[in-house]
Amino acid sequence: MKCQSDKIRFVTQAQLIGCLLVVLGHSIPLSWNVPSIIYNIDVFIYTFHMPLFFFISGYLFEKTASYSRYDFRAYVLKRNNRLMIPYFTMTLIGFIPKIIMNRFFEDDSSLNILYFIKCFLVPRDNVWGHFWFLPTLFIISMLSFVFSKIKHLNGNVYCAFSVLLLCLSIIPNLVNITEWFAVNDIIRFVGYYAVGIMFANTKFELLLSNNNSCYKLLLLFAISIGLFLISINNKIFLQSIRTIIALLMIMVILAFSSLVNFTSNKIGLHLSRKTYSIFILSWPFQSIVSVVFEKVLGLKYYITMPLSFISGVLGPVIVIFLVDLLEKKIGKRIISPIIGG
Template sequence: MERRIEFIDILKGLGIVLMVLGHLHLSNTLNRFIYAFHMPLFFIISGYLYRRPACLKNYSLKKVKVLMSPYLLWGCVYSVIAAILTPHFFISFWKSIVAVFFKGTYDLPVESALWFLPAMLWTSLFYALIDKTIYSNNKKVFVLILLTLLGCSWTNYIPFRLPLALDSALSAIGFYFIGHCVKEHKKVLELPERDLTAFMLVTVFIIIDGVLILKNNTLNIRAGIWGYIPLSYFNATIYTWIFYRIAVLIDRKLNFVKRTFLFIGYNSIIYLCINHLVLKMVMKVIKGKFFPLENYSYAIESLLIFICSILIMCLFVPVFTKTRFRFMFGK
């Protein structure tokens, strides 16, 4: 059990690193690749960790505390920051609060990935409700597919978004279901014991699915942008499996990086909430007069921003885990 949890934390750590890279906007091609699976990965992991709750009420209250407390607190923090950065404090603050509740944190100058928290809340609550109240597996699958299609199609046909990322949650509930199915049939995660065969199989999947990702339209769960829905689900699932295999490799053979990814994965909610804020501050410093990087390439500049941002976020983790600021993350 402990070993499996370490795999999960390493996988979450990899997902966080991909999220930060995606927020750097290095290139459209790289972003299309990262966005194709990095957020679905977290929904699949959560589905894998799902256990049918004994009491739906207690389960719901716990989820609200863990997910909505940091969302509301950090939403207020970013609303204040947004108001300070604009001339009209109260008007900007009000618009930012509206954005937090109704626009999935759009219109905030520092958005982070806060939208994921209410989306995960809705997804986990809907899934638990369906699992507890519908006893027929066929009916469960039908309802889950229906909700997924509703969420994925929402922005194509409806001129407004649902509050608190509800439409994003509906579109992602299928990923949650996939994670739960994988837990029930764990053998699908395994590969042949021979390392060469496993390596060749993973390589084939990386190439084939990489091409399919680039052929499909960009996936952005938060914005409600989907390509061909079945292909988007297929791509995200395959690359989550590929990164699971990378997590297994790190756990077994790369101890020098294992602790880093375990640390990031275990504290993933902190990185999720503060990454955009830290990135923007680091960009201001590195791209400003303090570091004159005119003679350096864009790649070196981006690498420096990425490394500095990750290090600063790692330094912030103890502030939010070992002090009174724990309350900002529902603890």
């Protein structure tokens, strides 16, 4: 997730914002015993933070001209090394610890062959709760060349095609077909990936970086909050409204990232370059904090949430630092691929 150039610096910053929102969302106590306002803020964050990642992935595929720099086989291999090596390796590492800590998480994990298979083939049942994202993005990425080809042949057709894919995500019978092989999540998020490809190298992209970006940001954010408040009491059009909120908030985050350069300092730059590794390593640290401080010590949410957030950022940063030191000393990258480095 390193910044490719100044032209897409704002996207790199948006990735970091998305990562921090994921860590924040995972900071909610396991018991969900929090005030309603915190619960609603968390629901709001979940409406758009994962769509943001899929959108950015599609955008970067198109923006960096990956369709011309790689053939299909080379690209799939590249994405496999990036996404699936951490998925399989970290799952194996976390399997036994998850079984041991099962009583704290109140799920159906157990030491048997079926659960072991499901950890790999049903991403939502993985030992790490957030790892569903990796195989889902990997499978969607294999559609990149088809999407890009359609866009370059006819932009209007591709625009309609992207809208159609977004519409599929609001059909209950489709998004609840099966969780095996990430099918449900592919249907939920493939539209955002397609829209990311559509957004790249267009006039809409330029609109985010002009002098009126601040006003657009405030307007889109206000509309998003308004729609979210409506969605709370609207069960009929709930998913449709939240899809619109996701698209609006993606634009809000991109606009904010184009206005503010928070990667100009060493801390921001380092975090933005390690976003993927922070994402991968955050949940193990947060799980430990949740179990120790919430389940064992019984501390309140206003103590456990900040501790969980801090551990979800600081823990991975420390691990990344130690791994970098070790690999420089031995002269080989043997751990970095496992943690997304």
